[in-house]
Each structure stands twice: as structure tokens, then as C-alpha cells.
Amino acid sequence: MKIALLIPFFNEEAQIQLTLDTVIPILADTGLDFEIMMIDDGSKDQTWHKIEAACRQDNRLTGLRFSRNFGKEAAICAALDEADADAVILMDGDLQHPPQHIPTMIKLWQEGYDIVEGIKSSRGKESLLSRMNAAVFYGLFRRFSGIDLRDASDFKLLDRKVVAHWRQFAEHDTFFRGLSAWLGFKRKTFSFDVAERQKGNSKWSPFKLLALSLNAITGFSAMPLQFITFLGLIMLAVSFVLGIQTLVNFFTGHSATGFTTVILLQLLIGGCIMISLGLIGIYIARIFTEVKGRPRYIIAQDTRDENRSRTEHQKAL
Numbered sequence: 010m011k012i013a014l015l016i017p018f019f020n021e022e023a024q025i026q027l028t029l030d031t032v033i034p035i036l037a038d039t040g041l042d043f044e045i046m047m048i049d050d051g052s053k054d055q056t057w058h059k060i061e062a063a064c065r066q067d068n069r070l071t072g073l074r075f076s077r078n079f080g081k082e083a084a085i086c087a088a089l090d091e092a093d094a095d096a097v098i099l100m101d102g103d104l105q106h107p108p109q110h111i112p113t114m115i116k117l118w119q120e121g122y123d124i125v126e127g128i129k130s131s132r133g134k135e136s137l138l139s140r141m142n143a144a145v146f147y148g149l150f151r152r153f154s155g156i157d158l159r160d161a162s163d164f165k166l167l168d169r170k171v172v173a174h175w176r177q178f179a180e181h182d183t184f185f186r187g188l189s190a191w192l193g194f195k196r197k198t199f200s201f202d203v204a205e206r207q208k209g210n211s212k213w214s215p216f217k218l219l220a221l222s223l224n225a226i227t228g229f230s231a232m233p234l235q236f237i238t239f240l241g242l243i244m245l246a247v248s249f250v251l252g253i254q255t256l257v258n259f260f261t262g263h264s265a266t267g268f269t270t271v272i273l274l275q276l277l278i279g280g281c282i283m284i285s286l287g288l289i290g291i292y293i294a295r296i297f298t299e300v301k302g303r304p305r306y307i308i309a310q311d312t313r314d315e316n317r318s319r320t321e322h323q324k325a326l
């Protein structure tokens with residue numbers, strides 16, 4: 010039986026060796042065959058050189074290098090596409106997902122669970138704003154998609170058959186945390202404390218996080234579109250009441266006044282229409298990117314190719 014540990018790295022030159030030194034003994038202790046696949050998500054620093062050097066030292070390590078930064082979701086997709094193991098474990102490269110839990114995850118998998126997922130029992134050191142953002146996002150996501158992802162993380166073990174189903178997804182804009190919940194299967198959770206990052210800093214900018222949240226919600230639910238219908242209905246009801254009021258005024262001899270009201274109503278309706286168009290626009294943009302069908306990521310370098318060509322070279326000699 011073979012386990013693959015999949016780790017995305019983006020500008021983590023200071024972190025890689027520390028992560029490897031921590032996880033290799035833990036994996037070796039499990040007594041199972043293992044592979045560690047590192048994905049360099051288009052780093053600008055020495056990340057790739059560090060990965061290459063580590064792979065040269067240890068043939069249980071593999072490195073893939075993206076042609077540019079495609080984002081963590083893409084790195085997860087590449088890792089799941091390329092890994093060849095009976096179970097894969099996804100983990101952040103910064104040790105915020107404590108690898109001490111790996112043996113427990115493997116044990117649960119051996120007991121027959123297909124997906125073992127880490128639930129954050131505390132969110133570690135995080136700003137109030139970031140906590141609030143997370144609360145709003147998960148609230149909206151639950152309301153719209155019916156999937157509760159509160160405290161869910163990307164720290165997961167997936168059985169080979171789950172990965173096979175994942176690979177059949179044709180969608181371009183994936184949201185790993187949501188999709189793995191959507192897949193179903195026999196699942197088990199365990200809780201972990203988010204560790205503090207030792208080197209470097211978080212790679213998420215508020216803009217990237219907002220984009221991920223929007224993507225996640227619109228990728229899982231078309232319900233925001235129904236808002237437009239809902240808005241229209243409210244408008245209709247309000248205008249009905251206003252109409253009756255105007256009629257009553259007219260018949261009781263008060264002439265209808267209110268130029269300001271007309272302008273305010275115009276502005277209100279204009280605002281609603283623009284928001285609605287924007288909402289439709291978001292979905293059209295999604296259709297646009299999906300229809301183009303561009304690859305999710307581009308792998309520019311693969312340490313396995315180098316190994317392969319090296320052995321072929323040796324054979325030729």
C-alpha cells in the first residue's frame with residue numbers, strides 16, 4: 010500500500026526543508042510505502058531549486074513546477090491528477106496542518122473510511138477581520154449550497170477511488186473543500202489546532218480570498234440568481250401599494266405630488282437593475298471560462314522526467 014503526501018508551495022524557500030524534515034520521519038514510521046509530491050506554484054524565489062535538490066537526494070520525493078502562479082486550487086488539481094497511490098493526503102506546506110495527525114488519518118483510512126478530513130478546532134492566530142470574513146463566507150455558502158463547511162480545511166486524506174471520481178470533474182474553477190464534501194463517500198473527521206506559521210507569511214491577499222469566496226459560492230449555487238426574481242417581486246409589491254395610495258389620494262381630492270419620490274424610485278430601481286446585471290455577469294463569466302476549456306494549470310518541469318531521462322540515458326550507455 011502506498012500513500013502520497015501532496016504539498017503545494019508558493020514562495021516557500023525558507024519553509025521547504027523544515028517541512029520535509031518534519032514529515033519524512035512521520036511517514037517513514039507508518040511503515041507504508043510513500044511518496045511526497047511537491048508542487049511549485051510558480052514561485053519567484055528559490056523554491057524550485059530547493060525542491061529539485063531535495064528530489065535528487067531522495068527518490069521518494071517528486072516535484073512539479075507550474076509555468077506560472079496558478080493558485081492553490083490549481084496546485085491541488087495537479088497533485089490529484091498526477092499522484093499514483095492508494096491514498097493521498099493533502100497538506101499545506103507551511104506546517105499549519107500539523108503532520109503529527111498523519112498516522113491517525115492513515116489509521117482511519119485503514120479502518121475503511123474513504124475521506125478523512127481535518128476540522129479546525131481553533132483557527133490559530135487570525136485577525137478579527139479575517140475571522141469575520143470567514144464567518145460571513147461560510148454562512149452564505151451554507152445557505153446557498155446546503156453544505157456546511159464551517160471550520161473545514163484542505164487537510165484531507167482521500168482514498169484512490171475518491172481521487173478517480175475527482176479526476177472526472179470537467180469543471181475548471183474547482184473549490185476543493187466544497188467539492189470533496191459534495192463527493193460523499195464514507196467520511197470521518199478529526200480535529201486539529203492550526204499551528205502557527207514559522208517561516209514566511211500567508212500567501213492569501215484579501216483580493217485572492219474574495220475571489221475564492223465568490224468562485225466558491227457561484228460555483229455551488231445558482232440561487233443568487235433567484236435574488237433577482239425576489240427583488241423584482243418586492244418592487245412589484247411596493248409599486249402596487251404606492252399605486253393604491255395614489256389612487257386613494259386622487260379620489261379624495263389630494264393631487265399626487267412628489268418629484269423627489271420619482272427620482273428616488275428611479276435611483277432605487279436603477280441600482281437594483283445594475284446589481285442584478287452584475288450577478289448575471291458573474292455567472293456568464295463563469296460560463297465563459299468553462300467554455301474556453303483552457304487547461305487548469307501548465308506543468309513546466311517535472312523531476313520524474315529528469316529521473317526517467319537519466320535512467321534511459323544510463324540504459325543507452
Ligand code: UDP
Nearest residue numbers: 017018019050080081101102103211212213
Ligand atoms: N499556496 C499556493 N499557491 C498560492 C497561494 C498559496 O500553492 O497561490 C500554498 C502555500 O505555499 C501553502 C498553502 O498553499 O503551502 C497555504 O497557503 P498559506 O499558508 O499562504 O494560506 P493560509 O494558511 O494563510 O490560509
Ligand code: MG
Nearest residue numbers: 101103105206
Ligand atoms: Mg498557512
